[in-house]
Amino acid sequence: MTLIKNVGKTDRNIRLAAGGVLVFLGIVTxxxxxxxxxxxxxxxxxxxxxxxxxxxxxxxxxxxxA
Known part of the structure; x- marks a missing residue:
């Protein structure tokens, strides 16, 4: 099964930054x-x-x- 790449460069960067912050916040709290x-x-x-x-x-x- 091939997944369609539907997340653009800016969207990916925002997701990576937000995800990192959330994981860090989860660890700290x-x-x-x-x-x-x-x-x-x-x-x-x-x-x-x-x-x-x-x-x-x-x-x-x-x-x-794709």
């Missing part, structure tokens, strides 16, 4: 929920595919390369 959400955001930024974008037909990737 000992809150598992922040850590889990942060890991999901980091993963979607790292792989370039957001499953939530698929049913909504959102694509921030301007390269059109």
């Amino acid at each position: 000992n809150t598992v929920l922040f850590s889990i959400i942060g890991l999901v955001v980091l993963a979607t930024g790292a792989i370039g595919t957001c499953p939530a974008y698929m049913p909504l037909n959102i694509n921030t990737n301007k390269d059109d390369k």
